[in-house]
Amino acid sequence: MSDDVATMADVSGIHDWIRLRRIGVFAYHGVHEEERQLGQRFYISAAMRIDLGPASRTDDLSSSVCYATVAALIQKVAVERQFRLIEALAEAIAAGILRDFPRVAEVTVEVEKPGAAVVALLDGIAVSVTRARRASGAASKPPGRTR
DSSP states (O other): OOTTSOOBOOOTTOOOEEEEEEEEEEEOOOSSHHHHHHOEEEEEEEEEEEOOHHHHHHOOGGGSOOHHHHHHHHHHHHHHEEOSOHHHHHHHHHHHHHHHOTTEEEEEEEEEETTOOOSSOOSOEEEEEEEEOBTTBOOOOOSOEEO
16 A cells, blocks of 8 residues: 555544434435426435544533534535535545544444435435545545535
């Protein structure tokens, strides 16, 4: 492996998680032009691997992650940017969480699209991506254009 390739941080010793489940947003993502014009509901969940030991011992928010701030980031990315693929939306949210919350060692983001344009009887479609903090530091700007 060359020096310019970032290695993944070792998160195997961290067993604590903070989870935000099914944050609802109305946004304009999709492959089809109608989806990007009319918009639809999406539900976004994030599970963040973080060492909660310091926060548990001190009862101090500065040793953890503020849920409201994470939720605001998720809503901002989902509403202010536009993606053709929910895979790209999930990637952008994961990158933003790792960029803005240095205590988060790993994050899994799931994006649900209940109104997916698929000819089948289904409740919805969801994708999830898991990303870990890179040893080299901050992530580059994720894909997507500003709405």
